[in-house]
Amino acid sequence: MARYEARIEITHLPGILDPQGVTVERALPSLGYTNVSRVRVGKSIRLEVTAPDEATARSQVVEMCERLLANTVIEAFEIHLAEFAG
Amino acid sequence: MAPRVGVVVFPGTNCELDAIYALEYFGAEAVTLFHADESIQGVDAVILPGGFAHGDYLRTGAIAQFSPVMESLGKFAQDGGPVVGICNGFQILCESGLLPGALQKNAGLKFLCKSVTLRVETSATPLTNKANVGDLLEIPINHFEGNYTCSAETLSALRDQDRVVVRYLENPNGSIDSIAGICNEARNVVGLMPHPERAIESVLGSSDGAVMLQSIVASAVSGPTATSAASRG
Numbered sequence: 001m002a003r004y005e006a007r008i009e010i011t012h013l014p015g016i017l018d019p020q021g022v023t024v025e026r027a028l029p030s031l032g033y034t035n036v037s038r039v040r041v042g043k044s045i046r047l048e049v050t051a052p053d054e055a056t057a058r059s060q061v062v063e064m065c066e067r068l069l070a071n072t073v074i075e076a077f078e079i080h081l082a083e084f085a086g
Numbered sequence: 087m088a089p090r091v092g093v094v095v096f097p098g099t100n101c102e103l104d105a106i107y108a109l110e111y112f113g114a115e116a117v118t119l120f121h122a123d124e125s126i127q128g129v130d131a132v133i134l135p136g137g138f139a140h141g142d143y144l145r146t147g148a149i150a151q152f153s154p155v156m157e158s159l160g161k162f163a164q165d166g167g168p169v170v171g172i173c174n175g176f177q178i179l180c181e182s183g184l185l186p187g188a189l190q191k192n193a194g195l196k197f198l199c200k201s202v203t204l205r206v207e208t209s210a211t212p213l214t215n216k217a218n219v220g221d222l223l224e225i226p227i228n229h230f231e232g233n234y235t236c237s238a239e240t241l242s243a244l245r246d247q248d249r250v251v252v253r254y255l256e257n258p259n260g261s262i263d264s265i266a267g268i269c270n271e272a273r274n275v276v277g278l279m280p281h282p283e284r285a286i287e288s289v290l291g292s293s294d295g296a297v298m299l300q301s302i303v304a305s306a307v308s309g310p311t312a313t314s315a316a317s318r319g
Contacts, residue, residue: 016235017260019195071145073188074235
C-alpha cells in the first residue's frame with residue numbers, strides 16, 4: 001500500500017455565477033492592479049488516501065468528488081495526486 | 087384523526103418551530119424528526135424546514151443528505167409520500183438528488199430578506215393542491231443561495247412536464263426562468279426557496295402562505311398521489 005496526497009481544486013463551471021471572483025476583480029484595480037482579469041474564487045481540499053496504486057487512489061478521489069466534494073451541476077474539479085516519498 | 091406531518095431537524099436547522107406552529111394551526115399533528123433518527127415514525131407527509139443544516143459546510147445541504155433520517159425519507163419519497171423542502175430544505179433535496187438542479191449564490195452577492203410575490207404555476211403538487219394556477223402570493227424570502235440553476239435539458243423537462251411549481255413575479259436572485267420552486271417527476275417532492283410558513287396570519291405581514299400549508303396538510307390526509315403511483319409503475 002502507498003500513501004498519496006490529493007490536492008483537489010473546485011471551481012465554478014463556466015456560466016455559473018462566481019460573485020466572490022467578481023467582487024475581488026472589482027477590488028484589485030482600486031489597489032492599482034488595473035491589468036487583472038478573469039478572477040475566479042474556488043475551493044481547495046487536501047486529503048491523504050492509502051491505496052495499492054495511483055490509479056486506484058485517483059479513481060477513489062474522483063468518486064469522492066462526484067459524490068460529495070463537488071456538486072457537478074455547478075462545479076468542476078481538478079485532482080492533483082502525489083505519492084509520499086519514503 | 088389529525089394527519090401527522092414530520093418536521094426534520096438537523097443540527098443548524100432553525101425554522102422548525104415556525105413549521106410546527108403552522109402545521110398545528112391548520113389542524114395537523116407535527117412530529118419532530120431528528121437527523122439521527124432512522125425512522126420517520128410513519129408520518130403522512132414531511133417538511134424539511136429552513137436553516138443551516140450541518141452549518142452548510144462544504145455546500146448548502148451537502149452534508150445533510152448523509153443523515154440517517156434521509157434514507158427513510160428517500161424511501162418515503164420514492165413510495166409517493168409528500169415531501170416539501172423550504173429554503174435550506176430545498177437545497178438539501180437538490181443535494182440529495184431527490185430534486186434536480188442546484189442553488190447557487192444570489193446574483194448580486196446579496197443576502198435577501200424581504201417579501202416577494204409568487205405566481206402559482208401548477209396546483210398538482212402537495213404544496214399547491216389548494217391553490218389555483220395564476221394565484222399571486224406574497225411570501226417572504228430569506229436566503230443567500232437561492233439562485234436556482236440547472237442544465238438546459240433539466241429546464242426543458244421542468245417546463246414540458248409542468249414541474250415549475252412557483253415563479254417569482256420579479257426575479258430577486260437571478261434564478262433561471264424566475265423559478266422559486268419545482269417538483270420531481272412524480273410530483274410528490276417539492277422544493278421552494280420562499281417561506282410560506284412565515285406568512286400564515288395577517289399579524290405576520292401576510293397570510294398568503296396559508297394556502298400552501300393547508301395544501302401540505304391536505305396532501306397528508308390523501309396520502310401518496312395517484313400520479314406518483316402511475317409514474318412509478
